[in-house]
Amino acid sequence: MYKKTIYYLLFSVVTSLCCTTGLTAQETPQIWKKYIGEINDSEVPDLPNYSYAGYKLGEEAIPDSNAPVYDVTDYGAIANDYLSDVAAIKAAITAAENSGGGVVFFPKGEFIVNATAGNDASIVIGGSHIVLKGSGSGQGGTVITMQNVMAQEPGMTGEWECNPMFQFVTPENASAPANLTADSDKGTNYVTVDDVSVLNGYKYVRLYMAPNTAANNLYLDGKTPLNSIWTSINQTGVEAKEFHEIDHITGNKVYFKDEFINDIKFAHGWTIEGWNMIEESGFEDIHFKAKFRGPFVHHKNYEHDAGWRVIRLTNTAHSWVRRSRFSNVSLIASTVDCYALSFVELLLDGNRGHSTVDIAKASRTLAGLIWDNTNNGQFHGINMSGATTGSVAWRVESIYGRGIDFHGSFPRSNLFDVYQEYNVVGNGGSTAYLPNHLGGLTLWNLSKEGPAVTDYDFWMFCNYCAAVVANPIIVGFHRTETTFLQDNIKYEESNGTKVFPESLYEAQLEHRLDTKPAWIDAAILEFEELKEQWYPSVGESDYTETINNLVLNGWGSETYTGDNGFVWNVNAKGVTDYIDASKEVYFQKGVTGITSNSISGGINSFSIECKNLWDITEERKVELLVNGEIVGAMQHTGERTYIFKVNDINIEGDVVIAIRNASTPEPGQDFRKLAIAFDNINWTRNTSLPIADKNYVKASLYPNPSDNGIYTLTVKELAIAKIHDLQGRFIKQSIPLNTGDNTLDISNVDTGIYLLTLTTNSGVTTSLKLIRN
Template sequence: MSQDALIWQKYTGQISDPNIPLLPNYSYAGYMRGEVGIPNTFAYPTFDVTNATYGAVPDDGLSDQVAIQAAINAAEANGGGVVFFPPGEYLVNTDPNSTNTITINSSNIVLKGSGSVPGGTIINMVNYMRLPSGVSDANNPAMFTFSQTNTSSATRTGVGDANAGDMYVTVTAGGTTPFLTAKYCRINTLASTAATNDFLEGRTTKGTWSDINAGVILDETHEIDYIDAANNRIYLKDPVIDTFKSSYGWRVSTNNLIENCGFEDIHFKANFYDVFVHHKDYIHNYGWKGVDLKNVAHSWVRRCKFSNVSKATTITGRSYASSILNILVDGNTGHALSSVGFKSSRILQGLIWDNTSNGQFHGADMSGGVAGSVIWRVDARKGYGLDLHASMPRTNLIDLYTQMDLDNAGGNFTDLPNHLKGLTMWNVERVGTSSKSQNFWNLCGSNYCGLTVVNPIVVGYHGTASTTFSNVKYQESIGAKVFPESLYEAQLGHRIGAAPSWIVEAINDWNTLKTDWYFMPPTNGTYTENFENMTLIDWGTETYTGNSGYLWTINAKGVSGYIDASKGIYFHNSVTGVQSGTVAGGIGNFSVQCRDLFSQGNDRVIQLLINGNVVDSFTHNGTEVYTYTVENINIEGNINIAIRNASDVGANNTLAIDNISWTTYDGTLTADQVPTAIDEIKLYPNPVKQTLTLSGNLKNSSLLVIYDLSGKHIKGITISHLKNDSMNLDVSYLKSGFYIIEIKYLDMASALLKFVKI
């Protein structure tokens, strides 16, 4: 049970205790400093990539890259626009010998797909990005790059101290003139040995840490509120993050950023299938990178799925007040999850799920001088977890992060420590099974000494095994979560008077997307289950919601690579490895892909059980992947499906399975009677606000039923008064979310279509 955190009580003024430090205010992170949500509608015109002017054609197997860039260029020439991708798959980077990033260099450009869930928009990066000559592999370009190309600036000397929490900075007399027309500014220092002790809080460095030994580099970006020329003051919309003393030799510069740019509702599919080897080559490192945002403000990547990537997305280049939200990274394990770097400020990475086969090697990262930023509500339980890739980040928050272990932070040893002062870890959960002792300032004999952080605050750290900490500034409730659950949400609500509505909306989107990313409506009455929504990565038992919305219980080992590159399971003889919850619609035919593991030459016996009864048994001997099929089972009503390894118990007769499928059965419908109407019925627009149009193979007197994703019946109507084989359906009364339309001919399910109500 959560308990009230004393350090939170001090922050809110409920108690005053000199032995408890004051928490930094992290609440300004994210789009528009967290005060409002990212908009769902835009005033810009739409540039459809499939318009004949641009020429993209989804699902034709040909490159769409030139068309996509042309639509972006048109939107930029217009001064802004939504570059829209209708449903389907678009190919980019198809020539392995000539690779070019798709660029966006202007404000007010949003790349918007039709959803990152099945049936939405897929952008398929066919080949990896070639490393340009003279470029380090860490800077290998992403497939999509948003970047301000005009980075020239005017610089003025700061006066006196700029204290943490101040809402203005003072420059030398007459120095405010360049800022009268600027929107953003930087407060920064060059390498300052005068600042070193303050930001190391007295900690002793190693001789090999050459960067920090040369002096601390400080850099933070702010949005200008107004100019007080009479007093040489630049007023800011968010407070100074850390104190800049006059002895540091700090200065203020203009900062040119592009604004209001987004990448959203897209499934970005790359093709990295090698077994990942850390720093093997530039391909393994960052050859398959999705989206980079550089020199941006109030911009975002949201509601996207990234598959088989070396890294999903980044925000870098002195960016400001931007967000990475509602992100799934899955498929083959790669190098990194997401990151914020190169002196960016007030960036939010939140609601991120690492569901790759073995977890990304590095988790969500803040590095490279990042300040005032937050990692929030991340599920990375398969990998080592959070990353602090060194190069002097400071004053950042890690909030509600689930990880396997607290280790594997990166950064070259010359760039260490991993984080300067000001790091808070709040309600972090570790799912590793062994007890651990974490020394945050372990100056070991080698170049790398684990996670080296200057005096962090650790509150509510908990998990499946005990963890003890040393060299911390403050620790509280180690082993149990605290209240408030999220420090970011609590500080934001405390600052503006109440938690903003976008927080609830984003979490609701998150809960819906976690199901919908793997929800695959049945095609012609055929359901599938491929274990992609399973989180099990070792031996154990797990119950989860599968592809088609049904519960599955696994008693096996979660693996990948035995049947295909995606997830699967294997289990021993005499074990029922997988069992469904209640499945509606009965069962006609069934199939599953299998492979016999380990004790080669021994028979494997696989049994299919329906409602606890064995309906078929099959024997196989070999090493290849094979498909076990049972036809004409023909059981009506609600059922349960289970698969049992019934092999002999005297040897290691292990069985791997993946890609289950089955057809429904209602007592009259056979496989050759299933109508093909699903391919002929279309619905649009999707997403929809008020009126949904259906067209195609519709027939009067057919039944149309709307369900939500839980299977709840919302509305049923009889189709009538068709005009040109189409009809309009009012859906304005529905709440925002995902819905399924079922169309029946003579009580036989013939079409299941999915739509999004906004």
């Protein structure tokens, strides 16, 4: 562990130095210079101040709770028993709530929720200072598995209607409203009201403006005309709400901890109410696994759109979801009437689902350091909708996802910052509640991976063909060539070129506080460490075969090339969902169902995931054969997934690895098939080739890390190279290498860590880590 920490520290230093060097050559845009007061140009608009987004308005790190711990296993939960743990989880939550707060703790292992088909009820967290905490979202940590799709409550009919698995919510408890009696300009932090007494006993408030066509011009930033099919804004006008935390009250003025991001005109009928919220609650360090199988079809039915939702936060402030992994889900989380939330350091993977994080009806909320690594990217990216204001999507990696999302219903003044996407947008939303976004939207250093686009129109009058946004600001839009119709944007600068500062959110926050909060760099570094925990790098002598490249569905035989370039022969049934949602196989008694071709380097240790199918009370036996000889065996009874391991094999040279179902039925039970499912074959070579010793492995790589994705690879004998990402997807295959210097070019791929596998003509194979800055 100490060694790993040192590695990442060095990696962070190198990355910082490389990035700093590169940024000096990047443009500092005029709009940023105006924001910090270096210039005063009337042709350059003012940037909104987005720096108040996130937990404690971005000023403090999310804390590690020191509240009492309520271990779910003390309330009846049992890890890895494949039985429902919901009752125990609810009991632990109730105990924490009754004591005024606590950590509901999940030890290592798998816990089961929604085990009963037809359930439509969430697990509810209704108090402040309640943190659902696991033992890590990486391998060997805490897994919460959602066994069945959530059912719709009676009366729910829309494809989007379904309760999530977990809800943080407190009942709405608002004061009587008071009226605003004066305007409040953007950049100020107070309102003047006719009766401050209604706020007695309240910490938070809601400012509300009922639908009002008189406010259209202000919040549309003067943009016209309006499409006739946008019925809501045409007939009743813009509706607005904002949530704030009271700092103090003086006379008839109520001061807040954050400032207004837009002008507030009292003539538009704004009111203020005390608003009850739970606070300081969270969900962290958990791998949540659902079972959506896909392929995803938008609006096919509620299971596709919403049935595998994980978390909803309602009437919640200064709370979070962090350091967690979500597999095969509809979306991570959504909000309703919330303030100053953080969704950070999160991974989405498995099958593509509907959305990522839906920030709806929220103020000053942050969704950042999020990696969408689903197989086709989520259908919608981070969503800002439903009167959301002053919120930020920050450092999101979603190169296969359709793009950023605004679902309409009057969001305004939000930021998408250092966001990697495939298309310009991946929006949705009913035409009745368009435009998708009002004024104040800024796109800062967005990178698009998809096809080139010419004259993208942000004010197009058509149904579901583009995002309709009032006068966006676009700075540093880069990667594939993209131009925008200038008549329908407010301001554009540095098209095709990444700008400095890289992150507008970070720069505005540092500018406001006169220092960069320490939590930002710490979170970025921790996020990179989590990626390694989610997808551990293959060492130079370690291999994993996931079986994901197998095409076979149903019974049959197939020869295929696996994750590391080795050839495997399968005589089995290709399936999914017996062990997890990925590809796996099962075969019956007496069958050697998986056999490799010859692999060089020997074998020292071996493991494979197994699960007995049907006839659960009958014992199973698994054997490992190397070069036709049995080198290990295991017996197992029961229905849980288990690991068959063999250590100290110590066979050198070329090896053929085979797995046999050696189960034998009890006397008189020959009709039983005694099937076993298998997934994830792992083995280590007997010969270790340390990549740091270039003379030993006969290869060297420079520079590494590389800023531009171009490397010089020197080899001392002819070889073939392959490059894949940490998920096992090939970036380049079958690259011929000559003796001496060779150029490797991965400049067209995103920043991150990749694996280079070299196989020489003499049969020696080794792996090196490529770092692309």
